[in-house]
Amino acid sequence: MNNLLDSLNKQQREAVVHTEGPLLVLAGAGSGKTRVLTYRIAYLINEKNVYPSNILAITFTNKAAREMKERVENLLEGSYDMWISTFHSACVRILRMEIEKLQGYKKNFIIFDTDDQAKIIKECLKELNYNEKNFPPKEMISSISKAKDQLMTPGKFMDRYGRDFRLKKVADIYSLYQKKLMENNALDFDDILFKTVELFQNNPDALQRYQQKFKYIMVDEYQDTNYCQYMLINLLAKSHRNLCVVGDDDQSIYSWRGADIGNILNFEKDFPDAKVIKLEQNYRSTQTILDAANSVISKNFGRKSKRLWTDNGEGKAIIYYKAMDERDEADFIIGEIDRLAFQEQISLNSFAILYRTNAQSRALEEMCMARGVPYKIVGGHRFYDRMEVKDIIAYLRVIQDPEGDLSIKRIINVPKRGIGKATIDQLEDYARQNGVSFYEALLFADNIDGISKKARNSIKDFVRLIAELMDIAENESASEVINQVILKSGYLEELEKGDDEAQERARNIKELISAALEYEEKNEDNSLTGFLENMALMSDIDGLKEDREGITMMTIHSAKGLEFPVVFICGLEEGLFPTQRAFFEEHQLEEERRLMYVAVTRAKEKLYLTSAFERTLYGSTSYTMESRFLREIPKDLIMKV
Ligand code: ATP
Numbered sequence: 001m002n003n004l005l006d007s008l009n010k011q012q013r014e015a016v017v018h019t020e021g022p023l024l025v026l027a028g029a030g031s032g033k034t035r036v037l038t039y040r041i042a043y044l045i046n047e048k049n050v051y052p053s054n055i056l057a058i059t060f061t062n063k064a065a066r067e068m069k070e071r072v073e074n075l076l077e078g079s080y081d082m083w084i085s086t087f088h089s090a091c092v093r094i095l096r097m098e099i100e101k102l103q104g105y106k107k108n109f110i111i112f113d114t115d116d117q118a119k120i121i122k123e124c125l126k127e128l129n130y131n132e133k134n135f136p137p138k139e140m141i142s143s144i145s146k147a148k149d150q151l152m153t154p155g156k157f158m159d160r161y162g163r164d165f166r167l168k169k170v171a172d173i174y175s176l177y178q179k180k181l182m183e184n185n186a187l188d189f190d191d192i193l194f195k196t197v198e199l200f201q202n203n204p205d206a207l208q209r210y211q212q213k214f215k216y217i218m219v220d221e222y223q224d225t226n227y228c229q230y231m232l233i234n235l236l237a238k239s240h241r242n243l244c245v246v247g248d249d250d251q252s253i254y255s256w257r258g259a260d261i262g263n264i265l266n267f268e269k270d271f272p273d274a275k276v277i278k279l280e281q282n283y284r285s286t287q288t289i290l291d292a293a294n295s296v297i298s299k300n301f302g303r304k305s306k307r308l309w310t311d312n313g314e315g316k317a318i319i320y321y322k323a324m325d326e327r328d329e330a331d332f333i334i335g336e337i338d339r340l341a342f343q344e345q346i347s348l349n350s351f352a353i354l355y356r357t358n359a360q361s362r363a364l365e366e367m368c369m370a371r372g373v374p375y376k377i378v379g380g381h382r383f384y385d386r387m388e389v390k391d392i393i394a395y396l397r398v399i400q401d402p403e404g405d406l407s408i409k410r411i412i413n414v415p416k417r418g419i420g421k422a423t424i425d426q427l428e429d430y431a432r433q434n435g436v437s438f439y440e441a442l443l444f445a446d447n448i449d450g451i452s453k454k455a456r457n458s459i460k461d462f463v464r465l466i467a468e469l470m471d472i473a474e475n476e477s478a479s480e481v482i483n484q485v486i487l488k489s490g491y492l493e494e495l496e497k498g499d500d501e502a503q504e505r506a507r508n509i510k511e512l513i514s515a516a517l518e519y520e521e522k523n524e525d526n527s528l529t530g531f532l533e534n535m536a537l538m539s540d541i542d543g544l545k546e547d548r549e550g551i552t553m554m555t556i557h558s559a560k561g562l563e564f565p566v567v568f569i570c571g572l573e574e575g576l577f578p579t580q581r582a583f584f585e586e587h588q589l590e591e592e593r594r595l596m597y598v599a600v601t602r603a604k605e606k607l608y609l610t611s612a613f614e615r616t617l618y619g620s621t622s623y624t625m626e627s628r629f630l631r632e633i634p635k636d637l638i639m640k641v
């Protein structure tokens, strides 16, 4: 264990051994903040004899959580029951045990994604007779999300904004939306955190139990926490006060999603006795890369000044290529990677291409395919967003709880079983008039006028199918349930009769079985509930399959916390990066600059910057101007090619 502390510098060691009382580690990129947390957990368990179950560590992604857990277990040479997870995973785990203390919620709740949310919002608009043009569903989802980040219930929202003609209507939508979520036994993403805070605020006993349990709490990337997360941590840490947060105010890049940089900057006000440790040595990058990063970020005003140094040596110059257009840009990048990988025998896993928006990946992907270079893409269209996968998931949700109207309506006629729109309308009317769920209406189909005999029989078959599948789910693992669903529902059979595209969909569905098998292998819990939950919590950023070699492509936002030997930052053009929205608002420009700082500091050895003279994006072509961020890097660090 001594040699464990040996592989840390003096300040890092200080942070690791300061286990009691509040601690803030505020430090720049690559200075070992995440490493400090990892070693701290190992130190607590090994040296301080803390029970692993008394530790709560929060990471930004599930992937980061997995990695941290693995490293701790490697350091300790054993496996332990520690809560190392994202905010969302930790809260779901708590809610599965406690949510029934909140009125109207059930333990087997499901988690809605943005697609489900949009459907519910549309139902609300229809019921309230509001127009989708005046109240765009996307905007409504985002308003509701912001309200929840601020711990604002529909009631509070109405109190605060109800006097405004339009916002009063938004409050109505929010209120009905919340009611519908409950009817579906569903939580949306923000509810997962909000309901946990509510639970603790309304149940002192429950709060006390978790305060007792989590004697040591740690949070990575604290600069990107929102108000709700801040409250949660403060509630939990209140009694023991052994709270260690680490972060970098220069890397706060999620303010558009409600993150509040004030949480980290005011930590010393919240905890006046907090110990503050700064880390200044960067272990990740070359001096050249660091100088570039320092120079860019120094253009921001009102920041806590930090200066990173490294003894990694000067390293290679930063390379800048100005392409003709986005195809030429992609050609240069992929060509360069191809060349380096071959000449210098570097694994493709060492390369990352970072861009400002997902849409930029298309040209790069096409170039990779043309040249036969394997790549992995983070974010974008996820496997779980595919229609056929969502259909099967809807089946699984119905099996878990048939009262969820949204899911059952999705699959009642998929594959086609002769239950048409007219029948569904009748069933919906019946359900509304009698105050029952859609599923219950199905059970009463014989008594509903206007439903044909044929449709009645189909409904009976469908109800029987669901009952049968529910039986199977009681005894079988998730993968077996999925297998039975696709066989017994006739879904697979229908696809296998179809064209190439249908065949592809059939393969995707089988891939879902593999995903379930993989989940069962990694987790003791092989239940359907567990699998569904795991899937819902996978974020875009986690969607990266590690096992295959290839170039990594992702947005800069997704790259936070990661590092790669060679990094390409592309599309360095005014209006793209920084985005146009930043032209008029200083605080937005500063956030873009922090984003540039994050991007540059992902690189360990080599950094490439590219822009295009002319770019076609979202279907329109225009001439561009070089990004101001290029000018903010000292000229002598850059070599133009
Ligand atoms: P970011 O701000 O990007 O999240 P970070 O501050 O969390 O960065 P880490 O990812 O913990 O930094 O560390 C950056 C790299 O430096 C890692 O590869 C880590 O293993 C290495 N590193 C950190 N501290 C040391 C040390 N004392 N000795 C050797 N390597 C170190």
Ligand code: MG
Binding pocket: 033, 034, 035, 220, 561
């Ligand atoms: Mg980190």
